[in-house]
Amino acid sequence: MPLKKCHRQMGGFALTTVAWLLCCISTGLPQWQVWHYEDPVILKPTVALVGMWRACIFHTDSNSSNTRVCYQYKYDGSIHLYIQVNQHLLLVSSFLGLFGKITTIIALSNVHMGRVRRNATCNPFRLSGILNIIASSFLYLAVLFNYIAIMSKWGIAFPPSFNLPFQPDIRKMGSATALAIIAAVFFLLSGTICLSSNLAIGKVPHSKM
Template identity: 55%
Template sequence: MFTVMMILFNKDFNYQVGGFALSTIAWILCITSMGLPQWRVWYLKEAAISYPSVAFVGVWKTCLYHYDNSSNIRTCYQYSYYDTFIPLDIRISQHLLLITSIFWLIGKVATIVALRNVYRGRQEQNATHNAFGLSAILNIIASSFVFLAVLCNYFSIVNKEGIAFPPSFHMPLYPHNQKAGAAMGVAFLSAVLFLFSGVIFISSTVPLNIVDFPDI
């Protein structure tokens, strides 16, 4: 009983739990950004439509919106990991985000093991420190991978690069104008939270010096 109370009031232990929570939120945001098409917003001009069409170009799909005075038509096209028309920046983003999910899963297991050792008052210092250290390294790497995915797409927007979509997508090679979408913001926030989580695991001290008092 006293051991549990000492752990709960230990600031370092609370930091570790907070780092675990941050990494979980970061992973959720990362997965969410992968499923969103709004990585790049393309503005297209079509003579047959009174207003410019808008296309959302994501990591795994593209959605095209046609606007007129009376309706809003949405058409989405999925593309897989093996499609040959996918440009290098999107291909790199697919790799980076998938590897990030794997790293997070390994780091999550390591963090759970370390927190369990601390909660049970075990004095396995090397094992616990190594588990937190592994989780910290993986979270920082995950942060850099997500940030690189954001940078790849951002530089493609800045350089006004086009995409040679297949004819079935009904998409031009280049948009009239393009900008960063909301999914890039979600991914960037994920990278920041991954980084904070890794820094917390590195900077905070694991509360190993716990004395187990018998119940009275």
């Protein structure tokens, strides 16, 4: 299979690359939850962004301009369990997506060099597809836990220095969740393409009698 004919495989590689970038971006963003509450100190409506690694609070100064102050979580087990679980899910998804991208490059290189056999039982496309599908599943789990936390109104005991309430008046999903969902869909599509490509390569043509 010449490399110029690997349109589907190249499309799968492009999807893996975009999915991995979106996964990394969503992991670092604080916009997993948007909190609206009244600050007990200044007695004004306040907006906070609650992410998996940090929380950011928007303060309005005397000039009516917003300033954002972010606080990093400490690794002392004080943060809510679902956030700790999501941290691991997002990290694993990022690493799996990276490995899936690398194996796709190896698979395309093997095709270009003519190293792929039609009767091969072990093919990098299959490994890449499996890695991408697992990464997609982990991302979906992270989004699901975040959604459950919002719908169930799970409180978060932030350190006193954060000046954040245990529960806000209103909370909703943020843009980081949407990016994670898109990344999960792209990982799933890429994994499906890679697995189907492996089947096409591994198919042995019937000899004519």
